[in-house]
Structures are given as C-alpha cells and as structure tokens.
Amino acid sequence: AQTVTQSQPEMSVQEAETVTLSCTYDTSENNYYLFWYKQPPSRQMILVIRQEAYKQQNATENRFSVNFQKAAKSFSLKISDSQLGDTAMYFCAFMKVLYNQGGKLIFGQGTELSVKP
Amino acid sequence: KAGVTQTPRYLIKTRGQQVTLSCSPISGHRSVSWYQQTPGQGLQFLFEYFSETQRNKGNFPGRFSGRQFSNSRSEMNVSTLELGDSALYLCASSLGGTGKSDTQYFGPGTRLTVL
Numbered sequence: 001a002q003t004v005t006q007s008q009p010e011m012s013v014q015e016a017e018t019v020t021l022s023c024t025y026d027t028s029e030n031n032y033y034l035f036w037y038k039q040p041p042s043r044q045m046i047l048v049i050r051q052e053a054y055k056q057q058n059a060t061e062n063r064f065s066v067n068f069q070k071a072a073k074s075f076s077l078k079i080s081d082s083q084l085g086d087t088a089m090y091f092c093a094f095m096k097v098l099y100n101q102g103g104k105l106i107f108g109q110g111t112e113l114s115v116k117p
Numbered sequence: 118k119a120g121v122t123q124t125p126r127y128l129i130k131t132r133g134q135q136v137t138l139s140c141s142p143i144s145g146h147r148s149v150s151w152y153q154q155t156p157g158q159g160l161q162f163l164f165e166y167f168s169e170t171q172r173n174k175g176n177f178p179g180r181f182s183g184r185q186f187s188n189s190r191s192e193m194n195v196s197t198l199e200l201g202d203s204a205l206y207l208c209a210s211s212l213g214g215t216g217k218s219d220t221q222y223f224g225p226g227t228r229l230t231v232l
Contacts, residue, residue: 045223102148102165102173103218109159
C-alpha cells in the first residue's frame, strides 16, 4: 500500500521570502503522479502543481516549484516570494496511474503554512 | 468554465437519519470521485464513478453509497448516520476519457454535522 508523509505539521514564513515544504512517499509502483494541493480557510481544495513520475524535469508553476527525487521518494514544494494569500494547509498527494479504473488520491496529513506580513 | 459544484454546502442531521449529497463536475469531465475529510483521519477516498459505473472504492462501510447519472452528475448517500460521519465531504472531477487516471479538481465541499 502507498503512504504519503508530511513531517512538518506547521510552518511559517515572512512575506516575500522562500519556504520549502517536505513530502516523502512509499510505493513499489513505477508509474504514478504526485500533486500538491492547497486548502485555504475557505476549505476549497486547489491544485498547486503536478509531477508525472516518468518525467525527470521538475514541474514549475509561477512561484511554485518542486524538487522531485524519485529514487529517494521525495517530493518537496518550494514557494518563492511568499504572499499572504499563500496561507493555507498544503497537502501532498500520490496517485497510481491506472487504466480503465478511477484514480485514487492518497494524501499526506498536511502542512499548515502561515505567511506573516 | 465553471468549476465543480456541490450542494448543499452545509447540512445538519441527527443519528440514524440518512443524507444525500450532490456533485456536478466541470463541464466535459466524466469522472467523479468522493473523499471524506476529518481532523482525525485526514482525507480518505470513498469511491469513483465514470460513465455511471463505480470503478474504484475505498474502505468504507456499505452505509456509504453513490451513483452517477448520464450527465455525469453524482450523488453520494450515507444511511443510518453515526456521529463519526461528521466531516467535510469533497467531490472531485477529472476528464476520465482517456481511460487513464488523471488530475482531479475539487469542489468546495459539503460540511455534514451529525448530532
């Protein structure tokens, strides 16, 4: 069974600074996706970034980038130029690639990030 | 494009009752998944539907059921409610058309409180 671990329950960062959130996962699969979702106080789960395991290049989306280390089963999220609106719970999630069967997200426990002015 | 919508947003029920939650996916998305979020257990997968068929199921008792309609809208039902069913229920949609599991986009959730 796959597991996802986020070892930092809470983090804080000053506005405009950079912060890195950690995530490790355990799987014997070779074909999978990894995601970071954010859940602000509104509770709406928002996709931040996606990484496909077969791609060696790290995914980036504007101020958000990942460091994907497949052999180490590590998938960290870097947020540059942090903004107050980045304050949220961040979830790392794993999805095995399945065919003709619905994908199932397996989530970590989350990291609560506070961006301070 | 409109996002995933869920109704109702808030619900209060008493133990023993049943409840039905509704989810409308993003236009063009044919796969709908449901998740339960609680402080103790975190986010857990309930089930996934595609073309009116359940393709994947999590480890929840039979009191939790769902269905999907021909327009891809989905409902989940919880019968004989227990206090532990109090949670945020999240629905997510994905294209599903390629036959391969794909990125899921979430709705705002339904907050269920069981008294």
